[in-house]
Amino acid sequence: xxxxxxxxxxxxxxxxxxxxxxxxxxxxxxxxxxxxxxxxxxxxxxxxxxxxxxxxxxxxxxxxxxxxxxxxxxxxxxxxxxxxxxxxxxxxxxxxxxxxxxxxxxxxxxxxxxxxxxxxxxxxxxxxxxxxxxxxxxxxxxxxxxxxxxxxxxxxxxxxxxxxxxxxxxxxxxxxxxxxxxxxxxxxxxxxxxxxxxxxxxxxxxxxxxxxxxxxxxxxxxxxxxxxxxxxxxxxxxxxxxxxxxxxxxxxxxxxxxxxxxxxxxxxxxxxxxxxxxxxxxxxxxxxxxxxxxxxxxxxxxxxxxxxxxxxxxxxxxxxxxxxxxxxxxxxxxxxxxxxxxxxxxxxxxxxxxxxxxxxxxxxxxxxxxxxxxxxxxxxxxxxxxxxxxxxxxxxxxxxxxxxxxxxxxxxxx
Amino acid sequence: xxxxxxxxxxxxxxxxxxxxxxxxxxxxxxxxxxxxxxxxxxxxxxxxxxxxxxxxxxxxxxxxxxxxxxxxxxxxxxxxxxxxxxxxxxxxxxxxxxxxxxxxxxxxxxxxxxxxxxxxxxxxxxxxxxxxxxxxxxxxxxxxxxxxxxxxxxxxxxxxxxxxxxxxxxxxxxxxxxxxxxxxxxxxxxxxxxxxxxxxxxxxxxxxxxxxxxxxxxxxxxxxxxxxxxxxxxxxxxxxxxxxxxxxxxxxxxxxxxxxxxxxxxxxxxxxxxxxxxxxxxxxxxxxxxxxxxxxxxxxxxxxxxxxxxxxxxxxxxxxxxxxxxxxxxxxxxxxxxxxxxxxxxxxxxxxxxxxxxxxxxxxxxxxxxxxxxxxxxxxxxxxxxxxxxxxxxxxxxxxxxxxxxxxxxxxxx
Numbered sequence: 001x002x003x004x005x006x007x008x009x010x011x012x013x014x015x016x017x018x019x020x021x022x023x024x025x026x027x028x029x030x031x032x033x034x035x036x037x038x039x040x041x042x043x044x045x046x047x048x049x050x051x052x053x054x055x056x057x058x059x060x061x062x063x064x065x066x067x068x069x070x071x072x073x074x075x076x077x078x079x080x081x082x083x084x085x086x087x088x089x090x091x092x093x094x095x096x097x098x099x100x101x102x103x104x105x106x107x108x109x110x111x112x113x114x115x116x117x118x119x120x121x122x123x124x125x126x127x128x129x130x131x132x133x134x135x136x137x138x139x140x141x142x143x144x145x146x147x148x149x150x151x152x153x154x155x156x157x158x159x160x161x162x163x164x165x166x167x168x169x170x171x172x173x174x175x176x177x178x179x180x181x182x183x184x185x186x187x188x189x190x191x192x193x194x195x196x197x198x199x200x201x202x203x204x205x206x207x208x209x210x211x212x213x214x215x216x217x218x219x220x221x222x223x224x225x226x227x228x229x230x231x232x233x234x235x236x237x238x239x240x241x242x243x244x245x246x247x248x249x250x251x252x253x254x255x256x257x258x259x260x261x262x263x264x265x266x267x268x269x270x271x272x273x274x275x276x277x278x279x280x281x282x283x284x285x286x287x288x289x290x291x292x293x294x295x296x297x298x299x300x301x302x303x304x305x306x307x308x309x310x311x312x313x314x315x316x317x318x319x320x321x322x323x324x325x326x327x328x329x330x331x332x333x334x335x336x337x338x339x340x341x342x343x344x345x346x347x348x349x350x351x352x353x354x355x356x357x358x359x360x361x362x363x364x365x366x367x368x369x370x371x372x373x374x375x376x377x378x379x380x381x382x383x384x385x386x387x388x389x390x391x392x393x394x395x396x397x398x399x400x401x402x403x404x405x406x407x408x409x410x411x412x413x414x
Numbered sequence: 415x416x417x418x419x420x421x422x423x424x425x426x427x428x429x430x431x432x433x434x435x436x437x438x439x440x441x442x443x444x445x446x447x448x449x450x451x452x453x454x455x456x457x458x459x460x461x462x463x464x465x466x467x468x469x470x471x472x473x474x475x476x477x478x479x480x481x482x483x484x485x486x487x488x489x490x491x492x493x494x495x496x497x498x499x500x501x502x503x504x505x506x507x508x509x510x511x512x513x514x515x516x517x518x519x520x521x522x523x524x525x526x527x528x529x530x531x532x533x534x535x536x537x538x539x540x541x542x543x544x545x546x547x548x549x550x551x552x553x554x555x556x557x558x559x560x561x562x563x564x565x566x567x568x569x570x571x572x573x574x575x576x577x578x579x580x581x582x583x584x585x586x587x588x589x590x591x592x593x594x595x596x597x598x599x600x601x602x603x604x605x606x607x608x609x610x611x612x613x614x615x616x617x618x619x620x621x622x623x624x625x626x627x628x629x630x631x632x633x634x635x636x637x638x639x640x641x642x643x644x645x646x647x648x649x650x651x652x653x654x655x656x657x658x659x660x661x662x663x664x665x666x667x668x669x670x671x672x673x674x675x676x677x678x679x680x681x682x683x684x685x686x687x688x689x690x691x692x693x694x695x696x697x698x699x700x701x702x703x704x705x706x707x708x709x710x711x712x713x714x715x716x717x718x719x720x721x722x723x724x725x726x727x728x729x730x731x732x733x734x735x736x737x738x739x740x741x742x743x744x745x746x747x748x749x750x751x752x753x754x755x756x757x758x759x760x761x762x763x764x765x766x767x768x769x770x771x772x773x774x775x776x777x778x779x780x781x782x783x784x785x786x787x788x789x790x791x792x793x794x795x796x797x798x799x800x801x802x803x804x805x806x807x808x809x810x811x812x813x814x815x816x817x818x819x820x821x822x823x824x825x826x827x828x
Contacts, residue, residue, distance in 0.1 A: 006450075008422055036420075152776045161776055209647050221741075225639055232743020233623055234780040242774055243737035247660050247730065256772060258733075316661065319672075323657035327635075327741065329646020358670060360656055362566040362575055366648040 011228050013392050016045045018200050024073035025058045053078040074099045082145040083384030088165040091123045094380040095131040104134035115166040125180035144184040144387030148193040148379050155235050158187050186386040191238050193382030194336045195222020200385050202374045209330040216337035219261040263316035273309045280305050292342045299346050318354020325359040325367050336372040425642050427806050430459045432614050438487035439472045467492040488513045496559040497798030502579040505537045508794040509545040518548035529580040539594035558598040558801030562607040562793050569649050572601050600800040605652050607796030608750045609636020614799050616788045623744040630751035633675040659734050677730035687723045694719050706756045713760050732768020739773040739781050750786040
């Protein structure tokens with residue numbers, strides 16, 4: 001999408017709060033230096049965040065010879081944010097304070113027989129209720145709930161256009177959720193949630209261009225370009241899992257052939273293991289998690305089958321990531337999601353070598369490849385961040401024509 | 415790269431001038447509406463452009479009931495811009511006025527035996543001198559010369575890191591050019607030049623996200639994201655020609671296997687023709703241009719070999735463009751360069767069908783696929799646009815701490 005002045009103001013507001021969360025307490029001068037914004041712009045944005053009680057004044061620091069500088073810090077108790085990760089087999093929910101510390105978490109399993117939208121929404125409502133109760137906070141303090149659902153999502157209408165795990169088509173998920181959840185809701189998918197988590201709190205913080213590669217049951221990427229999330233014109237950018245790596249190759253669950261996901265998604269890795277050694281004890285035919293865990297152990301023990309399967313996988317994965325390096329020329333590629341976490345540094349080491357063989361030298365030299373440093377569920381964290389961004393954005397819109405009473409109301413609503 | 419406030423000011427300056435060039439005469443009010451910038455910002459930027467004599471006041475229009483609105487138009491004779499397209503077999507140069515109308519053009523052939531950097535630079539210097547003489551303008555009015563050279567370019571240092579056509583490595587091209595050319599020089603590559611040409615004057619104008627696909631001897635893409643050129647962290651984004659479409663496939667001239675370029679570049683198409691019908695009269699073994707022209711005629715006449723070769727090529731091209739659609743989710747994909755121009759609408763029609771088969775439905779539905787509408791050499795036009803952007807940017811930097819005398823000097827320098 002084309003950036004308007006409002007987009008720029010919103011991006012600047014995010015950037016300033018991101019810096020404050022990263023380095024509280026901090027001064028307006030430090031924020032200006034860190035963000036590249038003018039001191040006047042920073043002062044305005046800090047004023048807005050103070051008005052919103054998202055941050056607070058916390059004293060002064062001496063500046064050499066000059067006036068003491070006012071310090072601000074995130075007001076952790078200024079509100080709560082909830083992140084919901086709807087996955088194939090579970091719904092995972094975390095409740096955060098404004099410093100994005102986890103105050104409560106809960107999870108429910110989703111059985112294959114319970115994957116109708118109403119059933120999944122029931123799980124979500126139950127778990128959201130549970131974290132609010134656990135945290136013992138007033139509902140009025142919940143600024144919003146970010147919900148991540150796999151597949152193609154229309155954010156504006158709140159429709160899950162296509163969720164490959166349950167073959168959902170055009171499910172009005174936001175409407176269904178609104179029947180059970182009274183907080184402001186923000187719908188998106190795990191690719192963008194984990195990218196935003198890296199941008200705010202992980203390996204993409206302070207980076208202009210980063211690609212966050214999700215390796216799980218599904219496979220895809222979230223794109224940080226020019227310091228912000230690139231969504232594309234219809235919020236479906238980043239579908240790297242369905243780019244072609246072997247024309248006419250393996251059938252993918254999307255119905256096409258030779259997609260990256262067909263080789264490097266958890267099912268693809270299991271198929272490679274089966275092709276390589278059909279009776280391998282590493283293989284747990286109905287259990288992706290157990291199989292990937294067994295591969296990880298095998299890799300650590302230099303088990304030849306495990307080593308071969310990971311090498312075979314990395315042939316595709318390295319070429320696929322090299323495509324991202326050649327196209328985006330990012331500062332960093334972050335490997336996220338559970339398959340990447342399970343296979344860990346040994347996988348990353350292999351990937352670096354394969355990318356160096358496939359990518360052009362100039363972009364390859366500029367790109368670091370790292371594991372996600374986020375210790376908790378990055379999809380929950382990113383979903384909660386969407387709620388934080390939503391709160392900042394809607395507030396910005398309200399403030400554009402604010403009157404004293406509108407401003408008081410905005411405070412009241414929190 | 416991360417966007418700073420200066421980048422944003424520069425981008426806004428481009429945007430306003432772009433609109434004025436597109437729709438002269440126009441008012442500040444219309445410019446604000448078209449760009450999404452505030453009237454105050456537009457007024458400041460228009461003031462800067464007036465100071466620079468890049469635009470002029472051209473009268474007033476009535477506004478219903480209000481004060482008459484001042485109209486501005488591009489000041490075509492306010493300066494000249496030169497674009498240089500260094501290609502494998504020729505150097506093509508065009509001189510433009512500030513409305514980006516061609517005032518003069520010249521070309522020299524580059525024989526394979528003359529491809530040393532000093533020889534190529536000699537050609538460039540001769541042709542640049544020729545267009546300035548032809549146009550009969552004073553050298554002092556040339557605001558800059560944009561130079562496009564294929565391959566990996568370090569803009570900051572002016573080094574051609576790698577030019578695949580001549581196997582150049584780390585050639586200090588800007589230094590060599592500076593010995594012969596006194597005007598400000600701006601170095602980049604044809605992928606980015608043609609993308610900027612589409613952004614300012616072609617199918618990407620007014621679009622937030624667009625991908626410009628160059629189909630020629632070399633193959634690659636230029637990326638317009640968030641309304642501006644995406645360069646990546648080391649100015650090498652967009653290397654789609656060297657993404658993998660068939661793992662372990664055809665050898666590419668980059669030394670790797672299975673790259674898009676190995677199938678859809680002019681040599682790749684010739685190889686497909688040779689594999690399909692080794693003694694085809696369409697094949698001109700040493701002449702890419704003649705072969706592609708023969709294929710285009712064959713396609714128009716429904717010659718079965720030509721139809722088959724184009725279909726086979728589009729299998730790869732369609733999958734490769736679908737990858738771009740899935741990753742970037744752009745509003746438009748523009749097919750540019752001489753192979754696309756030669757094969758024309760019949761090629762585009764086939765490509766649309768193939769992309770629809772390969773891309774995910776949601777991004778596919780949001781993307782238009784079109785031929786470049788630019789009637790002249792888009793690389794020359796884009797290179798000249800880099801010179802225009804350079805003039806706007808350096809002026810912006812000078813103006814940041816301008817004094818009356820510095821301002822007078824800035825005018826004088828033009």
